[in-house]
Amino acid sequence: MAIEIERKFLVKNEQYKNDASEQVRITQGYLNSAPERTVRVRTKGNKGYLTVKGISSESGASRYEWEKEIPLDEARALLALCEPGMIDKTRYLVPQGKHTFEVDEFYGENQGLVVAEVELTNENESFDKPLWLAQEVTGQTRYYNSVLMRRPYASWE
């Protein structure tokens, strides 16, 4: 159980794809999408994961997180038990100074949405902002994957 500190941004253009060191396809669903006790099932490439996240801090940047790798076939079986809706995206890892941005390009009902996250050791840690970074959306719950599943990007005003 660790505390996860992340800042989240929108993205201006596709330059991040040129800067990416690797990419992986991710599908995920939720056994509970409530923010107080999110239970996420994920396949990431040929690996499976089960992740539990607790309530956010007031700023929205810190969350308790617990994660276990599980066999891919078990992850797929658990996905079948998940709440309706599924997140499908490609994650690009983009090194920038001493940090690595995770940029998620969404598909399906969330097509058109691209979100960049950077993990920090404390909420005030500084980091290099790449040129393709747009406005910050840290703590805005509509960008949570668990919320995008129920209220996808295509349905936004």
Added chain:
Amino acid sequence: MAIEIERKFLVKNEQYKNDASEQVRITQGYLNSAPERTVRVRTKGNKGYLTVKGISSESGASRYEWEKEIPLDEARALLALCEPGMIDKTRYLVPQGKHTFEVDEFYGENQGLVVAEVELTNENESFDKPLWLAQEVTGQTRYYNSVLMRRPYASWE
């Protein structure tokens, strides 16, 4: 992921305690108590477990079940994220013929409730009924631990 087939009974008297081969204290909470996707966190003696159960079959005797052992300290941290309410009980293992009954004696808000379960390989498998066994309650959702947490025995009419 296995299918769990269990039949559940009430208990007439405390004779099962004399017949028990072992006993262990169990505390558990739920990251999701919905029957379609129950996510249970359990400490059992000095071990921790995370368990996911799917929807029941029509008879109530079969349920998909997935379980992983996890470190005790991680189980305790996850218990803190669970829905309000907690199940606290002692489980007695009681051998009977070729089966072993699990008899749960509940504490706290469920004090006075004792439930015996036997696991079968199919729904029609026969088994020896011990003399202390009372009426069958298989499939009655009010005896689910996930429901007892929200509507404990002490609150029943």
